[in-house]
Amino acid sequence: MGKYLLKEVCDITYGFAFDSKRFSSDSTIGLPVIRIRDLKEGTSHTYTDETCDDRYSVHDGDFLIGMDGEFNIVEWQGGDALLNQRVCKIRSSSDDMLSNFLPYVLADELKRIESQTSFVTVKHLSAKVLNRIQFALPxxxxxxxxxxxxxxxxxxxxxxxxxxxxADELIQSRFVEMFGSATNVNLSDICDFYSGGTPSKKKADYWDGTLPWFSPKDMKQPNLSDSTDHINDIVIEQTNLKLLPADTVAVVVRGMILAHDVPIALLMVPATINQDMKALLPKRDCNPVFLAEAVRNQEAFLLSETGSSAHGTKKIDTEVLGAVQIPEVxxxxxxxxxxxxxxxxxxxxxxxxxxxxxxxxxxxxxxxxxxx
Incomplete structure (x- = not known):
């Protein structure tokens, strides 16, 4: 099994600097231009009437690498298109290497390079670094x-x-089927809201314990039984931080995640939360699973009403959360x-x-x- 530099077994074509002033959404003027943002979606809706050398043509089955931001290799299946700058096309140039072997041998190496690349705003992959990639070829x-x-x-x-x-779609469909015609009430009519906090980092004993302390980084599943960080029970005795009962619904109300998602979870154990989250405390009998899904069903509304703090962090105001419509059933x-x-x-x-x-x-x- 020999070792090869990428440039020894592949031809790499770097994209053309098309004039963005000639870009259009009109598909009748010419071919689509593949920009970095198009690699994830696998299609481009930006067209140009500009002509270029045939080497910048892209066809289904070609492998492309984005050279800014995330360094991913993808197989293009979006039809005939043109290769824009900061995207490169890579093909095997050797009988010793199968073309469809490329994405597998390069994927991890590109991610390794990405993780080691320093940046101020956006990470950049240079042709020099790409050409230095070395791998074993069976x-x-x-x-x-x-x-x-x-x-x-x-x-x-x-x-x-x-x-x-x-499965998620099934839950949403069942919710609409059961409650789509129900009368709605404001979330604030059935719940009080509680904001958490962060115990003093200067007191080491506060952070020497097993009591879950949830923050937005934990909110990745609909049901949570443990957190990344834990605190000591004495925090509850010595501060204003409240111990929430099991089956409490928690919502992230501050953080950049709110640009595209509103994390909502059911805390399955007694726990505490930080100040970037709010707990929903029912004023009346309410099934917590129903409550969590009812709020989750209103994510589009919450995202549309998400604001920004003075320093740019996304946030959901209490008034907005309180206005979420919940079926009264x-x-x-x-x-x-x-x-x-x-x-x-x-x-x-x-x-x-x-x-x-x-x-x-x-x-x-x-x-x-x-x-x-």
């Missing part, structure tokens, strides 16, 4: 085996991800919906575990196959 037959194995794993990962997305209906959600979440948990195993296996295999 026989063509072995390359075929590796591609087949990793492609199968990718397909299984994609299926698991689709199942998780479908009987506790028995809430419980029925909660049982449905619990069954779907159980399925999601099993699927997530399978997805985690697949991702771990994929990472293990890529490390084994592509260690230089």
């Amino acid at each position: 026989s063509v037959d072995r390359q075929r085996e590796i591609v087949a194995i990793l492609k199968t794993l990718q397909s299984e990962i994609a299926i698991s991800e689709q199942m998780l997305a479908k 009987s506790l028995s209906l809430q419980n029925e919906f909660a049982e449905f959600v619990t069954s779907v979440e159980s399925l999601k948990s099993t699927t997530q575990q399978q997805l985690d195993r697949l991702n771990t296996l994929y990472a293990s295999l890529t490390q084994r196959y592509f260690m230089v």
